[in-house]
Amino acid sequence: MDQSFLLMLSNLLHLHNHLDPTSALLSDAHSPTSTSSSSTSSSLLTSSSAAPLLFFTIASVLSYLASSRPPSSSAATATNPTTSSSEFSVSAFRALSTEHIWAMEAPLRDAQWRSSYGLSYPVFTTVVDKLKPYIAQSNLSLPSDYAVAMVLSRLTHGLSSKTLASRYSLEPYLISKITNMVTRLLATKLYPEFIKIPVSRRRLHETTQAFEELTSLPNMCGAIDSSPVKLHRLPSDYNPSTYRSRYGYPAVQLQVVADHKKIFWDVCVKGPGGIDDATHLRDSLLYNRLTSGDVVWDKVINVRGHHVRPFIVGDWCYPLLSFLLTPFTWDRTGSPAQNEFDAALMKGRTVVEEAIGLLKGRWKILQDLNVGLNHAPQTIVACCVLHNLCQIAREPEPELWKEPEESGPPPRVVESEKSLYYIGDNLRHALADDLYQRLSR
Structure with missing residues (x-):
């Protein structure tokens, strides 16, 4: 029998003898002929007092608890020094x-x-x-x-x-x-599940309808913008000037397109922080898909004799294209119709600015990215996926991360984009004239 159990039982018997001195259990326990566990147990069971049976029961329970208790953390650490905290x-x-x-x-x-x-x-x-x-x-x-x-x-x-x-x-x-x-x-x-171009009829209608309620411009389906994501440290073997953003710190460039709910439906992290928005766009998969006709938006409206397909909007840092409309001017020096169009377009652009502000406000690692440069793109895209999950679930929106105002000259028109620029310019004028006429009634 376990020695700790025998010691516990002996102490209980002493206590019993003190409480019930008329019984002979204590003397039996100390006699040379009563040292075995069987004689002790039989004495307890044949006693006329209820106290011995109670003490025996308590001792059994305590013994069981002691044997089933796991070793303490300090004991486990001592016996197994490899155990990690x-x-x-x-x-x-x-x-x-x-x-x-x-x-x-x-x-x-x-x-x-x-x-x-x-x-x-x-x-x-x-x-x-x-x-x-x-x-x-x-x-x-x-x-x-x-x-x-x-x-x-x-x-x-x-x-x-x-x-x-x-x-x-x-x-x-x-x-x-x-x-x-x-x-x-x-x-x-998770990217394919939570970051999708709105091509289904239901989602496209919902998106364009919401943007029209916001801006009075029909068939807008998204807003595009870029944002440099600051790198905590740039490897010594990389050219600092290539990664230096327009704000002066080393970065990689993030390009996103957002819908009216501030949900990203396209994300691209492909260039260093020193690249301009137009060049980054032209290097993206989205640009290749839109220029090649790979993305089919089954929603066409007629505005002043022009067939207007769904389009996205961007600021003056982006090229004017058939699927990407930009402001006429950056300082409201155009005609009244052009200024009304620019104001409406920039109102639609606020959703992507706020989406980026929410992204960097929620995931503060994007304010000073402390991962290796090779893992920076996937970390940024992962945060965009999580951002969409939060927006879809209607999580409370944190305080927006604010970036300085952008500035810079408009991009040049490249030879391969001249036809797209011509179509975009005609569409922009038609939409501006139609908007001005509707607002003037």
């Missing part, structure tokens, strides 16, 4: 997400989740559920929800791998590895 972090996270989370009121729960991970708990679980099959294939030693939570906390707070490693009790190289894996999955596996 990250195991306790995983346990803490899983306890919060699986046990305590449902005991909380939904507003409080989601506020806590947004504070930590940039989105509410239901949206978080959506991301985890969609990434779990791919994460499982990677043989990652961490649970999927813990890995996603760790990466989201980095994206939403802009933490470095070293800071996050200290917080989650993991090695910095492992933080970088998990970040690269999760952002790559977001940028590749």
Whole structure:
């Protein structure tokens, strides 16, 4: 029998003898002929007092509890020096997400989740559920929800791998590895599902109708803009002037097209920060698809004898094309009809400006991107996917990240775009005259 059990039983018998001195149990327990466990048990069971049986029962329960209790954390650490403190972090996270989370009121729960991970708990679980099959294939030693939570906390707070490693009790190289894996999955596996060109009849009608209510311009289906994403550090073997943005810091260029809900339906991160908006557009897949007719928008209206297909709008840094309309002037020095058109166009452009402001406001890592240059594009695209998830779920919008006003000369017309420019110019004049006439009634 376990020595600790015998000691406990002996102490209980002493206590019993003190409480019930008329019984002979204590003397039996100390007699040379009563040292075996069988004699002790029989004495307890045959005693006329109820106290011995009670003490025996208590001793049995305590013995069972002592034998079933797992070793303490300090003992486990002493016997297994390779045990990492990250195991306790995983346990803490899983306890919060699986046990305590449902005991909380939904507003409080989601506020806590947004504070930590940039989105509410239901949206978080959506991301985890969609990434779990791919994460499982990677043989990652961490649970999927813990890995996603760790990466989201980095994206939403802009933490470095070293800071996050200290917080989650993991090695910095492992933080970088998990970040690269999760952002790559977001940028590749979830991109086709959550970033789509509006080509379906229902979505195209909804988008153009909403933009017309906002701007009074018919058949607008999106607004385009570019934004430099600041790099925390540029590798020494890269040309600084190539990556220096118009604001003076090293960056990579982000180009997005947004709809009326500030949801991105195209994202491109293909050029260094020193590239101009027009050149970046011409290098993008979207440009190639629109110029080649690969994107078919089945919605054509007639405006003053011109067939107007769905178009996007941009500022004066973009070229005027059949599918991309820009302002007549940047300082409202045109005719009354042109100025009315420019004001309406720029009102439509505000959605993409605000979408970029929300993107950088939600995912603060984009304010100072502290990942390797090779992983910068996928990190940016991953944040765009998460932004769309938040907009679709109607998450509360954070404070907008504000960028300085843009300035610069309009782009030159290249030879291959002359016919597209001619069509775009005619459409712009027709829309301007039609808008001015309607507003003048």
